[in-house]
Amino acid sequence: MFLSSWFVLALGTLVGALPKRECVHTVKESVNPPRGWAKVQPAPADHVIELRIGLPQPNFATLEKHLYEVSDPYHERYGAHLSKEEVDALVAPHPDSIDLVTEWLMSHGISEDSMGLSPAQDWVVIKVPVGLAEKMLNTEYHVWSHEASNSSLVRTTTYSLPDYLHEHIDLIQPTTLFSTWRGMKSTIHSSQPAKPDTMSSAPPIKVPSASGGEVDASCNTTITVSCLKQLYNAVGFTPAGGKNGNQIAVTGYLEQFANIADLELFYADQVPAAVNTSFEVISVNGGENNQTLSEAGDEANLDTQFAFGITFPTPATFFTTAGSPPFIPDIGTPTDTNEPYLQWLEFILDQRDPPQTISTSYGDDEQTVPPSFATRVCNLFAQLGARGVSLTFSSGDGGVGDGDPDPATQECFTNDGRNATRFIAGFPASCPFVTAVGGTTFVPEVAISFSGGGFSDLFPRPSYQEKAVTAFLDELAPGTYEGLFNPNGRAFPDVSAQSNNFRIFLEGEPVLIGGTSASSPTFAGFVSLLNDARLSKGLPPLGFLNPLIYAIGAEEPSAFNDITVGNNPGCGTPGFNSSVGWDAVTGFGTPNFGKLKEVVSVKNPLGLVQS
Structure with a gap:
């Protein structure tokens, strides 16, 4: 599996230095911090983050063409889905991108065997201390907090790359992603105590498209599996x-x-x-x-x-x-895996x-x-x-x-x-x-x-x-x-x-959500x-x-x-x-x-x- 191939970069390990290219860093990405996020303090230099480096997928347009052909009922290829190997081949980066990114990482003391590669080789994953990430990306990381969701992140609002790498790297995260990834349940309509059934004797509701053309009256106040199968015409399947x-x-x-x-x-x-x-x-x-x-x-x-x-x-x-x-x-916190x-x-x-x-x-x-x-x-x-x-x-x-x-x-x-x-x-x-x-x-x-x-x-x-x-x-x-x-x-x-x-x-009790x-x-x-x-x-x-x-x-x-x-x-x-x-x-x-x-x-x- 992809995850099993990753290795933690031992802090302080020295790798034979490669000659560094003479180059100028220019900004790769810059964002405004989203509303609600506040900068708290500089991130601890020893805090370890897991950087994911996305390499360009030069053949993605071809993959997209295949996707629409096999998904379009007007097309003769409808349903002829691709295999894992075919998809991996279509999203693989150019070998030059892999070589140049590997060389860049090694020039910063990161050994090749500590770099994780996805099966399609379109992602490189490394674990590095904040201090090294800041040097590599010519940036400063800070601890940011979001009071409404009680979240904290180690992020930056801008990062740079050597000019020659811009065309070989699509993105690096975590850098500029301030996510409050959350569940999509309404705060108004969730987790109400279940009410006694007072509709069991009421006549069914006429719905022409439903199974048998009728839906139990109780479905107007409480949704069950039976309600959904009646309403959506799936009874008996x-x-x-x-x-x-x-x-x-x-x-x-x-x-x-x-x-x-x-x-x-x-x-x-x-x-x-x-x-x-x-x-x-x-x-x-x-x-x-x-x-x-x-x-x-x-x-x-x-x-x-x-x-x-x-x-x-x-x-x-x-x-x-x-x-x-x-x-x-903080220094004692495990690696930031907030994505x-x-x-x-x-x-x-x-x-x-x-x-x-x-x-x-x-x-x-x-x-x-x-x-x-x-x-x-x-x-x-x-x-x-x-x-x-x-x-x-x-x-x-x-x-x-x-x-x-x-x-x-x-x-x-x-x-x-x-x-x-x-x-x-x-x-x-x-x-x-x-x-x-x-x-x-x-x-x-x-x-x-x-x-x-x-x-x-x-x-x-x-x-x-x-x-x-x-x-x-x-x-x-x-x-x-x-x-x-x-x-x-x-x-x-x-x-x-x-x-x-x-x-x-929920917790042994019926609730409405x-x-x-x-x-x-x-x-x-x-x-x-x-x-x-x-x-x-x-x-x-x-x-x-x-x-x-x-x-x-x-x-x-x-x-x-x-x-x-x-x-x-x-x-x-x-x-x-x-x-x-x-x-x-x-x-x-x-x-x-x-x-x-x-x-x-x-x-x-x-x-x-x-x-």
Whole structure:
């Protein structure tokens, strides 16, 4: 595995010095510290940081071409996903980049056997003391704190490289990344005590697209696995239980532990057939899954209970990645590993057979992520998509805002020093290579007010959503929110699902929880069921979903339950409105599994493949 090849650089070890090139350092990257971060003190010179050096991927455009061809139902290559080896070859750097970066590191006393290389050799990983990193990068590191999230980081706002290395290094982190990577559960709608069922005798709610055309009345106040299967037309479908190779997974971060005893109570309550079963736990970078009941995580329990409850008996995995705030750097503190998300991506890309469907309910404000880092992470998602993995992400719980607006003005501000009011996109939801999932509530469904949606300021609008998003923008009144969003950016969410009053078990008790943290594992659950139907027929998994979603939205709109009521306020505005077709609140809407299964259970979905 990638991680096992890394070696800690022994402090003080001297390596035969190489002759240093005569060169001038120029700035590689410079950022404004995001709002809310304060510089505390210089970082201790002996504090060890793990530097990840991203080398350019000269053939990424070719990989992207393959990704769109194998993901586009109009293309004859639809479903012909690439192998791990093929993807690794397409993202490999030029040998000159490896040689020159290795030479540079060795000139600073870093031995070649202490440099970790990713399988594709596009990342070099070293562990060095802050003092040496400052010398290499011609910078100064400081300890920064973020009071709202109780986080501390060792970061700099600018770093430099020798001129000759600029074209051979895309980025180095941790340097300028000030992340408050957080769970996407609404602070308003989470962890409420479960209420007694007062709706059991009420007549069912008529929903034409639902299984049997009806949904239990109780689903208007409490969401269960049964509610979701009724509402999304999946009653009666039984997965193959892994016999066809299908798998589903959710990711866990920030010491969010998925409790097995709580899962057992959840299964007894909602999925009796699953009692006495569980999921596989895979640790990344030393991640734990503490089973002390008081350590159970609401985020982790929500994700695992519903994603795995919907898809039982499909084999399920919980990835737990180490790293959690608060992080207080000092001489006695272990290495700074406060970028767990990148560590998970590197791990999963090194697996030969990753799960076909993976849900993540974590994210950050796009503007706090340096463009070089966001682009590189987004490209890692493309690698997974090209290999046939479907990735769903919560769209966020701040409406068109960032979920953390100024408490006095309820406005959102740019991070470029201007402090201008601006809608705040969420990342990774804004990446065009993932499927962003917004939120709904009630039966019949309406958009929930906190559903994250809008337009990226970093990623341009991909071609697959050009028609749908242009139609939405054309319906806006002239001048609507002019200057507050980028109308040419990647628009999100792509789809949505229920996101409120989910009945889970936490520390042995039933509670109701909400947020787009619920939407992502829910939608992923139904994607996994669709994969199950395809794999059972000898068809490849769906992989990168978005080109197919937008094709279905145009050709077979009844495969989604269009949400036309509601809006997503934020930043002192009402936000966008839900509307017919795609909108920046709920995307194309929620899944009609029965209809989607009809569409994707053939080799050529929609019959759209061109000869």
